[in-house]
Amino acid sequence: MRNCPSASSRHDGSWGSQLLILGHHYQQDEVIAHADLRGDSYQLSQMAADSTECRNIIFCGVHFMAETADILANRPEKLQQRQGVRVQVILPDMSAGCSMADMAAIRQVEDAWDQLGEIVDTAEMIPVTYINSAASLKAFCGRHGGIVCTSSNAAAVLDWALERGRRVFFFPDQHLGRNTALKMGITNEQMPVWDPYADELGGNTEEAIERSKVVLWKGHCSVHQMFRPEHVHQFRQRIPGIKILVHPECPQEVNDLADISGSTSKIIRTVEQAPPGTKWAIGTELHLVNRLKKEHPEQEIHFLSPVVCMCATMYRIDLPHLAWAIENLTAGEVVNEIRVDEETAHYSLVALERMLEVR
Ligand code: 13P
């Protein structure tokens, strides 16, 4: 029963609490309809961390999320509680990756760290990785006194890091790092951008590294970088009184013009709590904005960009792949299991546990 995905079977509930289907808010509706729980990256990691009875997680999200679920659901105390029985984490389509996560490879980060160490004391530099990164980068942070952040707790994590070190090395999303640090009073002059493809020092001078407070990795989300300042201007002109609500993965020029910038859960909360008749132009993934439109007909919701900005890799998780994963599980076969090796999981957990403690 391995082969081809078909849409013939559904999660009929017969698995009870043994199977948890997690769905990220950016998933398409027909997949979300089958999710036991939906959330943003932070909430989903907490759900995986808290799961007690579940033995299998089907993760309708992307690869780094499934890795995080594997690490948290199978951390030592959980394994002990289950007498060594692992939670099997399944990603219905292995090609559901994240282009941002792919912009920082562990070798590039290690190389950058070594080069930075020639200019400043890396014992006083705290590495912070966005949760949207490979487990190897989370492990790097765990090994070097660093931490993981999500878009919901990025400011608190930067505070945490700057209480422990003179500067931060933030990867892979330059925009989340910059937008968060700017709000904390750190200036762009104190935030050089490290280009892993530049010949030396990530394309920076020694002076720029010496005066840095936050060194930003040159990575971005291909979805959120599509939102432009002219989209904001056009909406403000067309619809007086409209409020612009964006994700901090959008570029600084867009964040600066927005009324509100916040994580996926903050965007949802903001819309839920707004009075009827509020007008919004929202700059985040298309499926979420369309769902908000459907769930809040009492408000006027627009998608901020005139072009389609959807996460193409999340979209690879479709009903046929989900059904295929469930059918195989029912037949006793685990397909597309995501399993992080023991050493990487150990050090990643160090950085993830710090993240879960910082709120
Ligand atoms: P959050 O779910 O943390 O808001 O991140 C958005 C995102 O890009 C997920 O890949």
Ligand code: SF4
């Ligand atoms: Fe990666 Fe952006 Fe897709 Fe999130 S929305 S998974 S950051 S490409």
